Amino acid sequence: MESNPESGSPKKKPRPLVRIVLLLMSHRVLVSFLCCIAGVIALLLLPVLAKNTYISENALMPGSANPMLSANDVLDADKLVAEIMSLSLEGDTAGIEIPRILMKRVGDLGAEVSQFQFYPRPNKFHPLHFFSSHDSDSNQENATCASPAISTVGIVRAPHGDGKEAIILVTAYNAVNPDNGEALSLGVAYSVFSLLTQVTWLAKDIIWLAADSRYGEHEAVAAWLREYYAPTFYSTDKTHTNMCSAKNPHQEIEENHVVGAESFEGLRRAGTMAAALVIKVNVNKDSQESLSIYAEASNGQMPNLDLINVVNYLAVHRQGLHVRVGKLWSLLESKCLKMIGGTIEFLGNLARSLNPQWGFGIPESEYVEGTATLASSLYAQALGVPTGSHGAFRDYQVDAVTLAISSKASPYNKAKRSEFLLRSGRLIEGTIRSVNNLLEKFHQSFFLYLLTGPSKFVSVGVYMIAFALLIAPLPVVAASLYSDGVPKSDIIKSCASGSSSMNKCNKKSSWRWLQAAKSVFVIHIWGVVVASLPYFICQIPNGTSFSCGVSWILLSLVSLNICYQVFGSPYSSFKSSELHKHKHKQEWGVLKSVMIAAAFIGLSLMSVVNFAAAEIGALLLVPFCLMAHPLKLDMQDLTLKAFSRIACNIVLGLLLFPPLTFFAIQGLSEGFSNIDVGGFWTWVESLWVWNSATYLYVVLVHLPCWLLCIHILLHPCSF
Structure with missing residues (x-):
């Protein structure tokens, strides 16, 4: 053991961990450079490291049963679509005619039906209520003198269920000025809902929310969820009327002619929500028939990956739809990404030539498209803003996605319209059947992930490596800069003696x-x-x-x-x-x-x-x-x-x-x-x-x- 010639006492060596820390601190520039470069490379390699999606929960069994949706169900739905498209909503009928039609048709199916009205809520920023929901404010305080929006709610009670769980179907439409896509989405939901009133295999209740989105799709769904989970007790007509100096005549017509006051006395409820599907139809004659999946909710929350996998599997392998997820289209023409993708493809081919078992690398086009999808997924989650009304469900920890189905056929072509309703309805039916098989909530698959394609994902265990590499130099550089004015001998002496504070050194x-x-x-x-x-x-x-x-x-x-x-x-x-x-x-x-x-x-x-x-x-x-x-x-x-x-x-x-x-x-x-x-x-x-x-x-x-x-x-x- 070495001794100190000045004091005569043996010199203590620092612990190995302390020596490693001091070594990193003394080479902080090199450590910072290597970590940052490695972090950027790890981000660029994420499309290469992406895995194929798979169904984690065996009970889902997507596509295991033949679809039951028939031409008769589609025929009734087609009549509903034609009726809505032929409406002339002007003057007194604007905002009340479609809820009245939906109320009657759902009631004719033998399902429980009710209507829910709500008023627009102003978007006010309050710094003290940032993370607390402003929904707790009273409706009287936030209500305006605008006419109320009216949503229709239908419920099918499961023959083999105990009423403790439910699956939600959501179709948002503007009751004042509906477009053809919204009429088709109502038709798709109605065809599936009419089928589910007749089947015997249901183990979960089915709720169909036809949400009036004149004040926004998200607000329409969020208002219903607030009432579903935390009902408010107040007189809608009297309280709201007293707040307005002059009553809106359009509001009075709605209150007197929709269905009657008893429709708003109590909102019918089912069990805990197992999952929610938001159905949207986009009419675009120039595009191919496809399905776009939107899953991002507030603050980067995502539904369980199994729900997306079920929808993707049924859409591709059962209905032959082209599935899309968000992309940053500008990156598809990036020469830099193409060069990186070409380099990765070359290295992958070189590795396979040396050893056929080495599966590193993907084609250049696949890398560029995966990077564009990954960037879109990363940005949408980082923004923290929901990409659809499904985000309202995620705030209540309910797995939900928005299914935007693009129709290339004209909505005025009856044959093409019926074919579209049948195809889309069977997709929704298959998804509901899979969720109906679950005995518990989604939990097997991932909740933290990034998508690089409809059937490709990167889990948090992979993409967190890039983040860890990027922030790793920060504590090293902070400690090194702090210790620049402290003699190294004092640092070693303090660390070797087990001191927890540098204050004793200087x-x-x-x-x-x-x-x-x-x-x-x-x-x-x-x-x-x-x-x-x-x-x-x-x-x-x-x-x-x-x-x-x-x-x-x-x-x-x-x-x-x-x-x-x-x-x-x-x-x-x-x-x-x-x-x-x-x-x-x-x-x-x-x-x-x-x-x-x-x-x-x-x-x-x-x-x-x-x-x-x-x-x-x-x-x-x-x-x-x-x-x-x-x-x-x-x-x-x-x-x-x-x-x-x-x-x-x-x-x-x-x-x-x-x-x-x-x-x-x-x-x-x-x-x-x-x-x-x-x-x-x-x-x-x-x-x-x-x-x-x-x-x-x-x-x-x-x-x-x-x-x-x-x-x-x-x-x-x-x-």
Whole structure:
């Protein structure tokens, strides 16, 4: 054992884990570079690592039974479609005729039927009610003097069920101005519903919600779900009328002529919802008959993958439909992606030539299409906004998808229309039969996944590797920067003795840490103020998206100046410093260390709420946090490394300013000719309207860290 010649006591070696940490800290630049490159490569390889989808729950058994939907069921549905398409909804009949027809037809089938009316609810942002649902507000408080929307609800009680579970069918239509696609969707749902009133194999109740979507599809479904799970007890007609100075004559007609007051006295209910299918029909003569599946809900929530797999299997193998999922179409023509895909295809062919058992690599076209689908899935989840009214069900932990069926036939061609209704109805029937076989809720398959195609997916265990690699350098660099002003011998001595605090090594460094923590805390407090400003901006009457966006930016700058006047800027301690010059480096280094630690914590917390948003956030924010370095120091160092870092920092500083980041992404995906200055405010407004956690990430994590990086770039170092 070695001894210390000065003290005569044996010298203690640090533990192996401590030596590894010190080694990583001493090579932080190389570690950061390798981890970031590996993280980007891991993201680019996700389409290659995607697996084929499969049915995890054997009880689903999709396609195991022949469809029972007959021509008679389709004939009745076709008559309903023709009747709706022939309606002339004008004046007094607008908004009440279709609910009346649906009420009568569902009642004639022998099913339980009721109607539910609701009023539009204003989309108001309140910072104190962000994660709590504003649905708890009373209807009297939020009601307007608009006419009520009326949804029709039909229920089939399962012959072999106990009434504890139910499957939901949803068709949204505009009762005031329906289009042909909405008429066809009602026909598809009616054909399946009429069949289910006659079958004997049902073990779960069936609820058909024909939702009046004049105030929005999502709001129509969400209003019904609120009443289903948390009923409110109030007098709809009297209370609402008293709030209006003059009663709407159209509203009075609806109240008196739809079905009668008894229709709204109580909403009929079934059991716990096992799954929900939202049916939409798009009439497009120029496209082939296809099925588009929309699954993303609020904050990146996804339904169980088995539900998508069942729909995809039945659509492809039973009905011969072409299944589609979202794509970023601009990426399909990307030359860079084609080059990467060609390289991967070449390496895969080379690997198979060496060993036929090596199955690495996919064709170039498949890689480009998979990347475009993956990017769309990642962006839709990261945005945190539902892609359809199915998102209202996911808020109640109900697995739901929207099935958008495209019809290439004219809705006025009776033969083609009947064929379309039969084909689509059998798809819905098969899906309901599979869900009906379940003895418990969906749980076998994945809830966290990204789609690279209708039958390809990447599980969270794979795509989290890229996120882990991207954020891995943050704690290493933070610890290394913090320890720059502490003698290495003291660090080793402290770690070897088992000390849990670096404060014993150097009290002055602890004080610098507190000063840096104060600066970071002030900037994040400013982020909270910025997050709350839209609530006050929305109170400005007749505000446009452009004026609101400009007002938000100007008020943010004013509030930042006020924060500096009250709490002091990050440069305040520098100006009052009279210590040695090398402390200037320690100042910005410790500030960067604490900022990186805050970014690491923010990204880690966001990964719990919305992993996709954290993944994109890490891809954008981590390189800037690691590369931020005072420009004054780089300008004094006339080397290629310094000039490269200056250029990268300036580019990242401009591109990562949230409005510019939005315009850059919008330009790459939709074209730079479509950029609208007021579009950023509209985008942000949609985030807080849907209570998306991405809004909080942008203003509480991304924006403060970006500003701190700018402070580091402009730090007044002097040597």
